[in-house]
Amino acid sequence: MSTQAVVQRACAKLRSAIGDEAVARLNFTADLRDMLEALDDIRPKLDKAEMRPLRGVDDSPWLQLVCCAAYKTIETVDELQGARSQAAATTTRMLPRLAMKNAMAIQLQEAKQLVMWAQERSRVRSESIAENTLLQEIIEERKTAPVFEEAMVLGRASDKDRIIATLPCTEPNIMQEHIRILPIFGFPGSGKTTLAQMVVNDTHSLQGYDFRVWVHVSTQLDFHTIGKSIICQVLGRGQEEINQSSSNVEGMEIIMKRLHKLLNGQKVLLVLDDLWEEDPIQLQLLKSMLTFLGDKMDVIVTTCNQAIARKICTVEPYRLNPLSDETCWEIIKKSIRFEVGEELEKIGRKIASKCWGVPSIAREYAGTLDSSRDAMKWDETMRRGIVSYVLSTFTLSYMRMPPDLRLCFAYYCQIFPSGDSIVKDDLVHHWIALHLIEPSEILSAEQIAEEHITWLQNMSFLQTAELDHASGKEGKGAILFTMHNLVHDFVATLLNSPTHYRRFNYIGNPTNKNHYLRAIRYVGCTKLEFTGNLFSHTTWLRVLELTESSVLKLPNSIFWKLKHLGHLKISEFSGLVTLPESLGDLTNLIHVDLSGCSGLLNLPKSFGKLIRLVHANLSGCSGLATLPESFGDLINLSHVNLSRCHGLAELPEPLQKLDKLVHLDLSFWSCFQGIGKGLGGLTTLEHLNLSNPCCHLAQHRSHLQELKDGLCKLTKLRYLYLSMCLNPICYYHQSQEDSLKYLGECVDGLSGLEHLDLSHNTFIFALPASLGDLNQLHTLNISGCIRLKKVAEMKSLKFIDLRNCRGLESCHFAVRIVDDDDVYSSSNIVQLEVVNCQELQISCLEKVKSKEEAQRIKLAKKRNIEKLKLSWTLDTVGRVEDNVLLGELVPPPNLQCLEVNGYAGTCLPEYLGELTSLQQLKIVRCKQLNSLPDTMQKLTSLKDLCIFDCPELEKWCQVEENKKMLAHIPNKSYEEPATTSRQEIEEDDRSGNEGEAA
Known part of the structure; x- marks a missing residue:
């Protein structure tokens, strides 16, 4: 480590x-x-x-x-x-x-x-x-140029075509910035630089550039070097001038003036290869520098770090995905330059599968195999593996980590085997218990852990693991992580020494007497003999995990010497009936996880002595009938998970004493009697999960009826999960109005609510209007609400899950930016991809950030839509020009009513004439619109044309020739439309302005 x-x-x-x-x-x-x-x-x-x-x-x-x-x-x-x-x-x-x-x-x-x-x-x-000259050697080794052997590249042709399709600015969709900065990011060795070289060298597809410039940036972002390199390449000077130190060049102001003069009006393709700078201020300065150089510049940036890509980009970054095993095998075959027989091919394909889709590894293997046709050597190479390729990028990444991140990174790789997965919360608990991270004056240990995880994810070192649906754990809301196998290979090379952490799989040796051991994981304890002195030699232990055993009892002395233990996990001990009283001696315990101990009948009275306990996970302890009275003495307890604790007949009273409780998971609960009164006392709660109640008995409905009395008192609540929870109430209410009133009473007063899950409540027919008044609500999950008929506008909503709302008739959707802090963050309009209702209204269209987002919702294929309203907020400037965006929002051909509101374009798209079923067209507050397309004559079904507050268009309509074109329309109005009142118009304006403020 x-x-x-x-x-x-x-x-x-x-x-x-x-x-x-x-x-x-x-x-x-x-x-x-x-x-x-x-x-x-x-x-x-x-x-x-x-x-x-x-x-x-x-x-x-x-x-x-x-x-x-x-x-x-x-x-x-x-x-x-x-x-x-x-x-x-x-x-x-x-x-x-x-x-x-x-x-x-x-x-x-x-x-x-x-x-x-x-x-x-x-x-x-x-x-x-x-x-130590290793760092400088790596930097020199990584220097690149646009010259390479493209014939040896396989599997990247489609990636090149997509990058090239993004570069030409035929229909600019970015109004504030004329320059295009397109980052390519992905796992180290995946071929980002090679892809950029392919694009730069393609003079056939990209013919319009006056200059093609390649700058290798590396670890040190030096504006002088970048500027001088561009000048030298544009003027055709030699490489030796590019390599001169920045101290010998002119001041930056002079360089910028020279560059601006050289590139003014010139079309330039610039590649900034191998960018490592993470400082947002430096990256913003780089963007400002590039923007200053000219308005006809396209920039490709290659980087391993997704966060850098999102900070520097002006269009969506391009993620370079791994290659297939078949392509890796083709790379190996092409590189070794000789025919392989059946035996070698069989081994070679196994080797290709160990490349993990990274072409650099495939070429490294090929270099090892090139001179040999010996099957034994090939087999030995396959078993030994390749780690040398990762040296440069991984070493740079490792050396740039802050010290505490190095500790956390090394710990993960040492305690969790290659390919193994871990729950995110468990990983954070390990780090904190081991004191690998310490809180600062600004951030808590949990917040620092989140930053570390984000960094590892941005570098593709840490990846979200696939959930094992067969395990039955997919409903528990856990986030699983795994680390790339190649990262483990690197750590094994770098940290080839004894460690203070041990993991034992299934039949591991339990007699290790290393006094300094700080973490032990026993994965599969079926053959482990639990003796009283099992951990007597590991007195400094801070993390202990024991999983999967049928043992009935643990000896009382097992915990006596573990006074430093901070994290204890005894999971999936299905036969365990009770825990030893010595558990109470673990007074430094911060996290305890007893999940899956289904046979556990009670907790020891000494449980209340764990005064430092912050997290208690008792999920799946279905045998627990109550919690000990001493549970209320855990004054620091903030997170309690009682999911799947079916044996609890009522909400345990000791919970009422926990003044710091902020997170309570009761999912798959037993509909406790007095739940309303019990919850009402937990006024510090911020996160509450009441999903999937077990409502098998008649009296359970009356218990749920009281639920609203407790929820309305939880004024600090931020996250509320009610998936399937309201079905019994809504089903047995005498009317839809009564069930709607009940739902409104559940959420009334929750002004701080940010996330609400109402999914799979199949008897909800409507949503209460009070939801629209929750100004902090940004996420709403109503997926699976199959009888829901209408969704009204909600001012602050950024995420709404509408999957499988097949009964939806009407939806008012307000476009919002998903993440305002992200330089490139998509809007939420893509969430309409799953919506296909009869009436659809999309407002605040100025928030759409690219035409690709509009394309994704595939509006033309939504054949259920009969009425469509498209609205922009007046006097706002969007990232996508209104005419471009409206051109992408092609309605289905069977549309009957269309309203365009607040559109700033001068003309309507030609596709208007293809809407042959259109019966009503409203054009409201389109002040720049000065004509209608000639294709209007094709709209033989059009009965009503309403134009309001469109001065230029009204003038156009008064021209005699244009009157003749519109003569076939029976009803034409140039005044305020009856169905779009002045009040509605003012509300639309307010909605747009409030959304902007939010």
């Missing part, structure tokens, strides 16, 4: 302890200072040593010694601070205090001796550690 990060954490702990007056009174300060000086002396040597395994040099024994010394220091300081608080509590008992001090003095000397030994070893080795 990152020894440097551990040492840095130890130094921080020492500094904190040295400044503590209570520690000074114990006369330990001098020893702590000596340890700090020793570790500070070691730190500069670690960065070089940690990279040496990549050069084939094994420094693992020394790194392991340093790591042990750092961990011993951390644990000793923790013990010291814990002992100090205990001593303060025993002021009248001098003997225990002296004994405690002596014990701490012995432990401190042991830690100091280990640190000093590590320092001495580092001094002996310092002369053998050469200057």
Whole structure:
């Protein structure tokens, strides 16, 4: 793992302890200072040593010694601070205090001796550690040019065609920015640079460029170097001038003026290859620089980081997906340049499957196999694998990680096997329990963990895993992660040393006596013998996971020595009836997970002693009939999961005492008696899941009837899940009005609600108007509400799930930007892809961000639509020109009524004449519209034409020749339409303005 990060954490702990007056009174300060000086002396040597395994040099024994010394220091300081608080509590008992001090003095000397030994070893080795030039070598190695052998590239032709189709600006759909910046991002080695080279070299498809410029950016974003490189290439100067240091070039202002003069009016294709800069300010400066250079520039950016792609882009970034195994095999065959027989092909296809769709690996394998036709060597190559290719990109990524992210990254790869998956919350709990992340003055540990996960996802290192539907866990709302196998190969190379973490699969050795072990996972405990001394040698353990066993009882002494344990998971122990009382001795426990212990009948009374407990997962403990009274003593408990706890007959009273409870999951619950009163007391709740109640008995309906009395009191609620929860109430109400009133009473007063799940409530016929007044509501799930007839406009809604709402007759949909903080974030109009109702109104169309979004909803194929209203908010400027957007929103040919409201274009699309079933056309507040298309004559079914507040169009209609073209329409009106009143128009304006403010 990152020894440097551990040492840095130890130094921080020492500094904190040295400044503590209570520690000074114990006369330990001098020893702590000596340890700090020793570790500070070691730190500069670690960065070089940690990279040496990549050069084939094994420094693992020394790194392991340093790591042990750092961990011993951390644990000793923790013990010291814990002992100090205990001593303060025993002021009248001098003997225990002296004994405690002596014990701490012995432990401190042991830690100091280990640190000093590590320092001495580092001094002996310092002369053998050469200057670390690995980073510079990698940077030089990664430099690219637009010249390459395209004939060797396979499987990327379609990607090239899609990129080229995005570049020509035939119908510009970005009004604020004339420059086009298209990033290509994807997994390291997937071929981003190769794809950019293919595009640049295609002079046949892209003929309009005056200049094609290639700049390799790499880890250091240097504006001088970029500017000078562009100048040299445009002027046709040599490569040596491009490579000159930036200190020898003119000031940036002069460079920008020269560039602007050179490129003004010129069509330029610029590639910025291998961009690593993550600072949003620097990226914004880069965008400003490129925008200044000219309005006819197309820019391709290649990067491994999705976050960088989204910050720099002006059009949607292009994700480069992995190749198929078949294509990887074709790359290998083409590269080795000789015919392979049946035996070699069989092995070769297995090798191709180990490329994971990454062409760089396929070429690396081919290079290894090129000189041999020996099946044994091929088989050996397949088993050994290829890790050298990942060196450059992964090493750069690793070296750019902050220290605590290195710790978290290394831990994941060491404790979870390749291809294994983990629940996101569990991963965060592990990191926190191990103190791999510490809260800052600004962010909590959970928020920092979220940032780490986002970074790993943006680099494609961490991926969302497929849910195993056969496991029955898909309904629990868990997010599963897995790490790419190649990342594991890299970590295995870099961290080839003993670790402080252990995982045992099924029949792993339970007798490991490593005193410094901090995390143990037993995956499959079917053959594990649970003895009282099982963990007696692992007193520093902070994470313990035991899964899948039929054991009936755990010995009481099993937890006695695990006083540092922060995360405990005993999962899927189906036969376990009770837990030992010694569980209460784990006073440092932060997270406990007992999920799937279906035979568990009760929790020990000592459970209430876990005063630091924050998360308690009891999901699937269907045998629990109640919670112990001491459960209410867990004053720090904020998250409780009681999903699938069918044995609970009522909402446990101890929950009422939890003043910090913010997250309560009761999904698959038993419709508790007095649920309204019980919930009403949980006023701190922010997240409540009441989905999928078990409503098999008649009295359950009356229990649900009380639900609204409790929900309306939860004024801090932000997330509410009621999937299938309202079916019994809505079904047995005497009228639809009564069920609508009940639903309204459930959500009235929840002004802070952000997410509401009403999915699969099949007896909901309408939504209460009060939903539209919830200004914070951004997500609404009504999928599977098959009898729902109407969805009105909701001002702040960004996400609405309308899947399988097959009874929907009318829908008013307001377009919103999904993520205002994202430079490129799509609008929510794409959510209309699943909607096919009779009346559809789409407002705030100025929020649509690309014509591709409009294309995705496939409006022309929605044959159920009879009435369509398309509205723009007046006096607003959209990202897509109104005429382009309206041209993409082609209605179905059977449309009967069409209203265009607030449109800023000067003409209507020609497709209007193809709507031969159209009977009514309304054109409202289209102030720039100055004509109607000639195809209007084809609309023989048109009976009503209503034009209001369209001054230019009204003039056009008064021209004699145009009167003749419209003569076949029986009813024409140039005044305020009866069905679009002044009040409705004003409401439309307000709606658009409020949406903009939100």
